[in-house]
Amino acid sequence: MSENDITQEMWIIELENEYEQSEKNILADDTQASAYWSDVHSHLYGALLAISVPDDLLPIAYHRDIFKEVAVIWAHEASAGDSVIDKPTLAVECTNQWLQDVRSEHRKGLLYDRFLAEYSEFIAEERLKTSDEIIEDAWKITCYDDLLSLVESYEFDMMYVDALLTMQSPLFSVYNEVLGIDPCDIIEDLRDSLESVGYKRSEELMFPSCYFVPETKKYVDEFTTLYSRAEYNVSSKNSHLMVFEENEGFKP
Numbered sequence: 001m002s003e004n005d006i007t008q009e010m011w012i013i014e015l016e017n018e019y020e021q022s023e024k025n026i027l028a029d030d031t032q033a034s035a036y037w038s039d040v041h042s043h044l045y046g047a048l049l050a051i052s053v054p055d056d057l058l059p060i061a062y063h064r065d066i067f068k069e070v071a072v073i074w075a076h077e078a079s080a081g082d083s084v085i086d087k088p089t090l091a092v093e094c095t096n097q098w099l100q101d102v103r104s105e106h107r108k109g110l111l112y113d114r115f116l117a118e119y120s121e122f123i124a125e126e127r128l129k130t131s132d133e134i135i136e137d138a139w140k141i142t143c144y145d146d147l148l149s150l151v152e153s154y155e156f157d158m159m160y161v162d163a164l165l166t167m168q169s170p171l172f173s174v175y176n177e178v179l180g181i182d183p184c185d186i187i188e189d190l191r192d193s194l195e196s197v198g199y200k201r202s203e204e205l206m207f208p209s210c211y212f213v214p215e216t217k218k219y220v221d222e223f224t225t226l227y228s229r230a231e232y233n234v235s236s237k238n239s240h241l242m243v244f245e246e247n248e249g250f251k252p
Contacts, residue, residue, distance in 0.1 A: 006058045006059050006062045007058070008053070008055075008058070010058075010062065011053060011058055011061060011062055012049070014062055014066075015045070015048055015049065015066060018065075018066050018067050019041065019045045019067065022041050022067045023038065023041065026038050026041065037071075039087065040071070040074060040087065040091075041067060041071070043087045043088055043090075043091035044067065044071065044074065044091050044094065044095065045067075046088075046091065047088075047091040047092045047094070047095040048070065048095050050092075050095075051095055051096070051099055053099065053102075054103075056106065057099075057102055057103060057106055060102050060105060060106050061099075061102050064102065066098075069098055069101075070094050070095060070098045073094040073097050073098055074090065074091070074094045077090060077093065077094060077097075078090065103158075104158050104161075107158060107161050107162060107165070108151065108152070108161055110165060111151055111161050111164055111165055111170065112148070112151045112152055114164075114165065114170055114171070115147060115148055115151055115170065115171045116148060118144075118169060118170070118171040118172060119144050119145075119148060119171060122140075122144060123141075126141070140175065142186070143175050143178060143186070143190060144171060144175065146186060146190050147171060147174055147175065147190055147194070150187070150190055150191055150194060151194075154191060154194075156191075156194065156195055156198070157195070157198065159198070159202050159227060160194070160195055160197075160198025160199060160201075160202060161198065162219070162222065162223045162226065162227070163198045163199075163201040163202035163205060163223060164194075164197065164198050164201060165216070165219040165222075165223075166201065166205060166212055166216045166219040166220045166223055167197075167201060167216065168212075168213045168215065168216060170197070173197050174190070174193050174194050174197050175193075177193035177196055177197050178190055178192075178193040181193065202223075202227070205220065205223050205224060205227070206227075
């Protein structure tokens with residue numbers, strides 16, 4: 001079975017199975033906290049059944065340890081909140097936070113794949129160069145390597161991740177940004193450039209004159225649906241976003 005074969009029905013069945021197993025584990029524990037966690041899991045189960053998991057997140061959500069992850073969020077939020085807990089409300093908040101975490105992991109994975117594709121193409125071109133030319137590109141190679149690591153490990157604003165996904169060449173754009181600043185610490189410089197390019201692109205996407213190439217239209221649509229004001233929604237029939245073919249016009 002491929003990842004694309006996972007359906008909403010399969011997700012519900014997996015959720016039911018995890019809930020039943022969690023209840024068995026709680027009953028087997030037979031401690032003073034068992035009744036509390038049984039009640040908590042009941043609220044979490046209801047909240048999880050009520051959420052709508054987008055199809056593109058199903059493969060990730062399906063393979064997660066759902067109840068354990070949401071229970072960890074609950075424990076953190078409950079310990080930081082009021083002594084009297086509104087369990088139904090907190091269950092919904094924890095479930096939404098969990099789904100947001102799943103989405104963040106998915107989107108960061110997509111951005112990493114985009115960076116990796118650019119990096120692989122760049123390395124293939126480097127292999128055709130002379131030793132002296134490769135030495136001249138050593139700084140760029142180092143930056144590209146570090147950017148791949150940053151995207152994989154660094155936690156930054158998801159709006160910037162979504163904005164970078166709308167760009168034709170996000171890896172090169174971030175590298176080009178770091179060339180324009182005074183060098184300090186390479187990792188900090190790359191991180192700042194990553195956020196700077198993400199911020200600038202998110203600002204551009206708020207306007208109907210924003211440019212994009214056809215290959216990234218899906219991400220532009222998703223971005224404007226999530227973040228933009230209604231009049232700038234590219235899904236609207238009144239949208240005037242301009243599309244430029246490759247090698248034509250401005251290409252962010």
